[in-house]
Amino acid sequence: MAATALPGNPDVSAFIQGINDKYLEVHRAYEDNFWATKMALSGASTSALSSTKNALDEFLSSQDRLRAVCDAEARPDLSPEQLRVLAVLRRTFATYVSEEESVATLRARLNDLEAELAGVRNRMRLGTTDPATGEFRPASSVQLRNAMRMSGEESARRAAYDALRSIGPAIAGPFAAIVRLRNELARRAGFPNYYEMKVQAAEGFTQARLFQMLDGLESATRQLATDARARLAAAKGEDSLKPWNISNALAGDIETRMDPYFPFENAVDVWARTFAALGIDYRGSTMRLDLCDRPGKYSNGFCHWPVPAYRKVDGAWVPAQTNFTSLATPGSVGSGKTALVTLLHEGGHAAHFANVDQASPLCSQERAPTSVAYAENQSMLLDSLAGDAAWLARYARDAAGQPVPWSLVREAIEAGHPYAAFSVRSMLAVPYFEKALYDLPDDQITPERILSLADEVEARVEGGPAPRPLLSVPHILSDESSAYYHGYVLAEMGVHQARAHFLKTLGRIVDEPEVGAALTRVYWQPGNSVPFLDLVERLTEAPLTADAWVKELQVPVEVKVAEEEVAYREALEAGPRIPPGSPVDLNMRILLVHGDETVADTEVEGSLPAACAKYTAWLANKGT
Numbered sequence: 252m253a254a255t256a257l258p259g260n261p262d263v264s265a266f267i268q269g270i271n272d273k274y275l276e277v278h279r280a281y282e283d284n285f286w287a288t289k290m291a292l293s294g295a296s297t298s299a300l301s302s303t304k305n306a307l308d309e310f311l312s313s314q315d316r317l318r319a320v321c322d323a324e325a326r327p328d329l330s331p332e333q334l335r336v337l338a339v340l341r342r343t344f345a346t347y348v349s350e351e352e353s354v355a356t357l358r359a360r361l362n363d364l365e366a367e368l369a370g371v372r373n374r375m376r377l378g379t380t381d382p383a384t385g386e387f388r389p390a391s392s393v394q395l396r397n398a399m400r401m402s403g404e405e406s407a408r409r410a411a412y413d414a415l416r417s418i419g420p421a422i423a424g425p426f427a428a429i430v431r432l433r434n435e436l437a438r439r440a441g442f443p444n445y446y447e448m449k450v451q452a453a454e455g456f457t458q459a460r461l462f463q464m465l466d467g468l469e470s471a472t473r474q475l476a477t478d479a480r481a482r483l484a485a486a487k488g489e490d491s492l493k494p495w496n497i498s499n500a501l502a503g504d505i506e507t508r509m510d511p512y513f514p515f516e517n518a519v520d521v522w523a524r525t526f527a528a529l530g531i532d533y534r535g536s537t538m539r540l541d542l543c544d545r546p547g548k549y550s551n552g553f554c555h556w557p558v559p560a561y562r563k564v565d566g567a568w569v570p571a572q573t574n575f576t577s578l579a580t581p582g583s584v585g586s587g588k589t590a591l592v593t594l595l596h597e598g599g600h601a602a603h604f605a606n607v608d609q610a611s612p613l614c615s616q617e618r619a620p621t622s623v624a625y626a627e628n629q630s631m632l633l634d635s636l637a638g639d640a641a642w643l644a645r646y647a648r649d650a651a652g653q654p655v656p657w658s659l660v661r662e663a664i665e666a667g668h669p670y671a672a673f674s675v676r677s678m679l680a681v682p683y684f685e686k687a688l689y690d691l692p693d694d695q696i697t698p699e700r701i702l703s704l705a706d707e708v709e710a711r712v713e714g715g716p717a718p719r720p721l722l723s724v725p726h727i728l729s730d731e732s733s734a735y736y737h738g739y740v741l742a743e744m745g746v747h748q749a750r751a752h753f754l755k756t757l758g759r760i761v762d763e764p765e766v767g768a769a770l771t772r773v774y775w776q777p778g779n780s781v782p783f784l785d786l787v788e789r790l791t792e793a794p795l796t797a798d799a800w801v802k803e804l805q806v807p808v809e810v811k812v813a814e815e816e817v818a819y820r821e822a823l824e825a826g827p828r829i830p831p832g833s834p835v836d837l838n839m840r841i842l843l844v845h846g847d848e849t850v851a852d853t854e855v856e857g858s859l860p861a862a863c864a865k866y867t868a869w870l871a872n873k874g875t
């Protein structure tokens with residue numbers, strides 16, 4: 252869309268802008284409180300979060316507003332551009348509007364219960380007790396999972412697992428009440444249960460269609476996963492399959508030896524150069540990054556938009572404002588890699604939403620009717636680069652600038668590829684659990700049943716108790732991220748299909764500006780005005796299936812090693828398109844913050860390298 256006013260009937264354009272202005276007001280109020288509570292900022296208030304959430308829900312679920320949009324759509328003198336925006340507004344409001352007055356009361360009750368549950372979860376004293384000294388060491392769920400992966404002591408891994416398992420019993424009571432209420436809400440809105448309602452709202456197709464796709468992937472990977480378990484037991488002993496041992500057995504010491512090639516303090520620069528070399532432009536956005544973990548901080552990385560990008564009806568561009576968090580513990584092994592992958596992932600979401608160019612912020616906000624799969628497809632495609640030899644040879648460099656050696660990349664492939672089905676099954680377990688949960692009749696939705704159901708699904712899908720206990724997955728708790736995890740699975744299908752398409756048509760992905768251009772043009776500009784499945788087909792010229800993913804999993808490890816060695820050699824020869832230390836222009840202001848503290852700001856420091864240097868100095872000072 253060019254930088255001109257929205258064509259068509261001027262009264263309708265004014266009507267659209269009126270909705271845009273009001274939406275941004277309630278959206279922003281809620282998002283500011285969301286950030287404040289999740290980051291545990293001073294003055295953060297769960298009651299303000301709950302009241303602004305109610306105001307946002309009220310705005311979105313107004314019957315009158317939906318009717319006004321439908322009336323506008325019926326006018327004879329509209330431009331195609333106006334029709335497209337009005338259709339998004341109608342779909343958005345139709346997602347939230349319910350005929351019954353009592354539903355609003357239910358929603359408000361649910362918001363309160365969820366705020367209480369979030370409080371229970373935040374106040375949990377998670378951590379492990381040192382067996383030698385009896386001293387309790389607090390640790391977030393992310394740190395506990397890291398400990399299971401990295402600790403050489405089985406007793407320490409066991410303690411970390413037990414701590415993760417303790418989340419389930421602590422939340423099951425309040426969670427059961429929420430699940431029952433969610434189902435009641437869905438039934439009043441005319442759906443058999445909450446999962447069905449969420450899928451139809453967020454994806455635009457039914458739960459049956461969704462599970463048809465998931466079942467296909469499940470059956471195609473079942474034997475691969477069984478074989479992988481047998482292989483691991485044969486290689487490292489039966490005990491390696493215990494939930495507190497499996498991540499460690501898989502990680503071996505590769506991660507430790509890879510660690511020097513992912514210096515935490517370089518993560519922001521590496522991410523920025525990777526994206527700039529792909530031709531990604533943030534179009535004047537502002538991004539606030541809170542990278543480091545600390546007590547009380549929400550235990551999952553995320554990216555939200557207090558201001559979604561859009562083009563006003565008069566043609567003026569409104570750039571995005573983004574809040575972005577990760578849970579890095581600088582200094583601990585693996586923290587640099589985690590930070591980098593999170594930057595590629597959340598920064599991928601930000602790149603996507605910064606480039607939606609439609610005449611309403613409702614086209615570029617991340618909630619329904621924006622498809623979860625559509626959103627995650629963008630971020631997961633971009634974070635997948637960190638596993639490519641073509642990327643590693645260019646960007647994974649130690650503090651002295653030495654690239655990661657091929658021998659290490661090869662070992663990583665040999666250690667990871669034969670077990671890749673595990674992560675597929677771990678992803679699949681969440682939607683299978685949530686489906687079973689919301690399928691339960693009301694009288695069976697009890698804390699005890701929730702706990703046993705989680706165990707059953709872990710056994711059925713993952714082959715035994717899971718290293719990431721299902722009830723420790725934060726997504727299942729809050730309204731906005733519950734019954735949503737399947738989106739990651741569909742997105743991963745889309746990622747493999749798009750990667751296969753780019754490799755076939757362009758010959759490469761890393762450092763290829765045509766990749767960023769194609770993503771911007773086909774995937775990003777339309778926002779939620781085009782369904783995800785249609786966008787995948789537009790880009791890849793084929794309907795979405797798990798085929799490309801399954802094919803990738805079935806590649807014998809020797810073949811995979813041979814292919815990646817060629818990619819590694821070529822990439823090492825070529826070097827990164829934007830060398831370390833060169834200026835990078837992402838067309839974005841970046842603020843590096845830590846809770847209430849603004850550590851560095853590109854606008855104040857003058858450039859991204861200068862802001863990164865200030866941040867690095869702050870990290871050193873922080874004593875981690």
Ligand SMILES: [Zn+2]
Nearest residue numbers: 596600627630
């Ligand atoms: Zn994401």
